[in-house]
Amino acid sequence: xxxxxxxxxxxxxxxxxxxxxxxxxxxxxxxxxxxxxxxxxxxxxxxxxxxxxxxxxxxxxxxxxxxxxxxxxxxxxxxxxxxxxxxxxxxxxxxxxxxxxxxxxxxxxxxxxxxxxxxxxxxxxxxxxxxxxxxxxxxxxxxxxxxxxxxxxxxxxxxxxxxxxxxxxxxxxxxxxxxxxxxxxxxxxxxxxxxxxxxxxxxxxxxxxxxxxxxxxxxxxxxxxxxxxxxxxxxxxxxxxxxxxxxxxxxxxxxxxxxxxxxxxxxxxxxxxxxxxxxxxxxxxxxxxxxxxxxxxxxxxxxxxxxxxxxxxxxxxxxxxxxxxxxxxxxxxxxxxxxxxxxxxxxxxxxxxxxxxxxxxxxxxxxxxxxxxxxxxxxxxxxxxxxxxxxxxxxxxxxxxxxxxxxxxxxxxxxxxxxxxxxxxxxxxxxxxxxxxxxxxxxxxxxxxxxxxxxxxxxxxxxxxxxxxxx
Numbered sequence: 001x002x003x004x005x006x007x008x009x010x011x012x013x014x015x016x017x018x019x020x021x022x023x024x025x026x027x028x029x030x031x032x033x034x035x036x037x038x039x040x041x042x043x044x045x046x047x048x049x050x051x052x053x054x055x056x057x058x059x060x061x062x063x064x065x066x067x068x069x070x071x072x073x074x075x076x077x078x079x080x081x082x083x084x085x086x087x088x089x090x091x092x093x094x095x096x097x098x099x100x101x102x103x104x105x106x107x108x109x110x111x112x113x114x115x116x117x118x119x120x121x122x123x124x125x126x127x128x129x130x131x132x133x134x135x136x137x138x139x140x141x142x143x144x145x146x147x148x149x150x151x152x153x154x155x156x157x158x159x160x161x162x163x164x165x166x167x168x169x170x171x172x173x174x175x176x177x178x179x180x181x182x183x184x185x186x187x188x189x190x191x192x193x194x195x196x197x198x199x200x201x202x203x204x205x206x207x208x209x210x211x212x213x214x215x216x217x218x219x220x221x222x223x224x225x226x227x228x229x230x231x232x233x234x235x236x237x238x239x240x241x242x243x244x245x246x247x248x249x250x251x252x253x254x255x256x257x258x259x260x261x262x263x264x265x266x267x268x269x270x271x272x273x274x275x276x277x278x279x280x281x282x283x284x285x286x287x288x289x290x291x292x293x294x295x296x297x298x299x300x301x302x303x304x305x306x307x308x309x310x311x312x313x314x315x316x317x318x319x320x321x322x323x324x325x326x327x328x329x330x331x332x333x334x335x336x337x338x339x340x341x342x343x344x345x346x347x348x349x350x351x352x353x354x355x356x357x358x359x360x361x362x363x364x365x366x367x368x369x370x371x372x373x374x375x376x377x378x379x380x381x382x383x384x385x386x387x388x389x390x391x392x393x394x395x396x397x398x399x400x401x402x403x404x405x406x407x408x409x410x411x412x413x414x415x416x417x418x419x420x421x422x423x424x425x426x427x428x429x430x431x432x433x434x435x436x437x438x439x440x441x442x443x444x445x446x447x448x449x450x451x452x453x454x455x456x457x458x459x460x461x462x463x464x465x466x467x468x469x470x471x
Contacts (some may be wrong), residue, residue: 001016003016004016015043017045018053019036021037033067033069081123081124082129086117092108129164131184134184157189162184167179167369200344201348209333209334211333212331213330217323221253228367232274233256235318236256238319239300239301251282251284256273257270258270269318275368280366280368282365294309321341
């Protein structure tokens with residue numbers, strides 16, 4: 001201990017400086033430590049200074065010594081509240097590809113914090129939140145009759161889990177320490193079952209809705225219900241996105257209309273698409289050309305940047321709620337589709353594309369998806385597809401090729417091929433239903449074909465592995 005003199009402005013004061021050599025073994029764990037450890041005390045704290053020095057020497061001898069910098073860092077760690085950390089996460093978090101969160105996503109996360117997370121965890125230190133706390137919050141989440149709120153709970157839980165996952169893995173100092181050691185979000189939440197399967201409109205029903213919509217919005221029904229655009233993509237279109245006179249007419253999806261909060265109001269702005277893969281080029285069906293040109297002549301300015309859809313009263317971009325209000329009035333003209341959402345038009349477009357023979361790759365490009373399972377989520381049974389499936393199976397059973405001299409063996413192969421093709425187009429649950437209804441002899445053929453194909457695939461894999469070993 002050494003008494004020293006210091007100055008604060010014009011005032012001179014005396015204090016005690018304590019120091020000791022940093023133990024050599026500590027540099028292996030913390031290589032950036034200074035050679036000596038210092039701490040100052042007021043002159044009247046001589047007893048405290050001695051106690052501090054004795055405690056430090058004792059901890060060095062017991063190999064339990066921890067640098068002052070680390071102690072202060074840990075004290076800071078235990079003082080960081082969930083509110084502070086979560087708010088910073090939402091404002092500054094980046095996606096896995098390094099891109100910042102879109103403003104619409106931030107608005108959604110801010111709402112999740114305000115409504116669901118800050119009331120439960122806001123004042124708690126991040127390090128104090130336990131798995132029991134999270135489980136209690138999850139169990140108490142408001143779920144209404146019929147499962148309403150289950151999807152919101154899953155989305156909020158995913159945000160909560162992401163916040164703690166970053167706190168567990170992202171270092172907060174040069175020593176590589178993290179804010180928490182264990183993520184308290186320790187369980188996985190299954191995707192809630194849809195409250196209602198999307199309704200798939202038939203072409204004539206789509207025509208009826210088109211005719212019932214306000215004229216300035218009619219084209220949106222076909223763009224979303226035939227070409228599979230999202231609402232925001234449709235409302236963000238500009239004249240220059242359409243190549244109507246090309247040999248193969250094309251539509252370029254490059255942006256999306258988004259609603260953001262500015263001040264106390266929600267306004268519509270043009271932004272990026274939902275994902276990078278959502279930027280895509282789509283073939284325009286021939287029947288749509290006349291509808292597009294008709295809409296352009298009536299509602300779109302000649303400038304290449306002119307919006308394809310503008311609000312009649314303001315002349316600005318259209319809010320999605322405006323479209324939905326018109327939509328719910330229009331579907332009253334098609335009683336079978338009561339309750340159908342405007343977003344179900346996208347499901348309709350992609351399901352009909354599959355029925356028309358589109359490959360998985362074509363459907364993924366049409367939808368702007370990169371993951372196969374996501375594309376499958378948009379393929380649904382329609383009334384016409386169900387009837388066509390039955391017709392295909394009936395035709396396969398009846399047999400009889402167009403050529404009267406076709407051999408019975410060829411007829412049987414043709415029948416089996418037709419059945420396998422039809423089964424391949426069905427989702428798993430429907431495929432099982434159809435197979436259960438097949439006659440036993442036909443079912444045996446189908447199973448035998450699947451087993452043979454599986455054995456052949458394994459044999460080919462074994463042969464390839466053998467060749468690889470020989471090489």
